[in-house]
Amino acid sequence: NAGVTQTPKFRVLKTGQSMTLLCAQDMNHEYMYWYRQDPGMGLRLIHYSVGEGTTAKGEVPDGYNVSRLKKQNFLLGLESAAPSQTSVYFCASRHDGSGNTIYFGEGSWLTVV
Amino acid sequence: AQSVSQHNHHVILSEAASLELGCNYSYGGTVNLFWYVQYPGQHLQLLLKYFSGDPLVKGIKGFEAEFIKSKFSFNLRKPSVQWSDTAEYFCAVYNTNAGKSTFGDGTTLTVKP
Numbered sequence: 001n002a003g004v005t006q007t008p009k010f011r012v013l014k015t016g017q018s019m020t021l022l023c024a025q026d027m028n029h030e031y032m033y034w035y036r037q038d039p040g041m042g043l044r045l046i047h048y049s050v051g052e053g054t055t056a057k058g059e060v061p062d063g064y065n066v067s068r069l070k071k072q073n074f075l076l077g078l079e080s081a082a083p084s085q086t087s088v089y090f091c092a093s094r095h096d097g098s099g100n101t102i103y104f105g106e107g108s109w110l111t112v113v
Numbered sequence: 114a115q116s117v118s119q120h121n122h123h124v125i126l127s128e129a130a131s132l133e134l135g136c137n138y139s140y141g142g143t144v145n146l147f148w149y150v151q152y153p154g155q156h157l158q159l160l161l162k163y164f165s166g167d168p169l170v171k172g173i174k175g176f177e178a179e180f181i182k183s184k185f186s187f188n189l190r191k192p193s194v195q196w197s198d199t200a201e202y203f204c205a206v207y208n209t210n211a212g213k214s215t216f217g218d219g220t221t222l223t224v225k226p
């Protein structure tokens with residue numbers, strides 16, 4: 001049971017480049033989330049999804065897009081990376097019936113130069 | 114808007130000292146409460162959670178937290194910390210009506226041997 005898996009774990013981008021972070025969960029969870037973690041700012045929700053084919057904006061959605069074409073996958077896209085998007089990105093998922101515990105991936109370290 | 118406040122950004126303790134990390138939230142409705150821990154270089158993991166019942170909950174590694182509804186607080190405690198408790202600790206509140214989680218900014222705990 002792999003839980004929540006994020007790829008890639010590390011990436012360096014040039015300003016203006018695009019990339020996609022992939023999150024996969026094998027727990028059949030309905031809800032999936034993308035957070036970014038910055039020093040002194042805790043975890044901030046970027047986008048989330050309550051089920052396959054649905055997405056919604058979180059606290060800091062600008063500059064990001066997401067897709068949930070399959071229940072087990074939640075993709076986070078940066079169309080034109082900016083240095084302000086240098087951060088650690090965490091994917092998370094939860095099952096509505098599990099008592100709302102969120103399970104986190106290991107994080108993806110992204111640097112935009 | 115729902116918010117979570119962790120009062121201490123950085124706490125430094127010696128081994129065997131007692132620990133209490135404060136967490137207050139602003140939402141007045143039904144909530145589930147969590148403490149997550151992130152050890153250096155590792156991903157977030159659940160420390161303990163409160164849904165209902167006994168307001169004193171016990172988690173892994175000797176941690177406990179007490180839910181005081183009148184104070185909107187969920188403080189984390191440990192009677193005697195160890196060097197291995199050095200980590201970042203996040204308090205989180207799940208709003209059962211809105212179906213959304215809000216995290217505090219995190220508290221970095223450094224335990225000196």
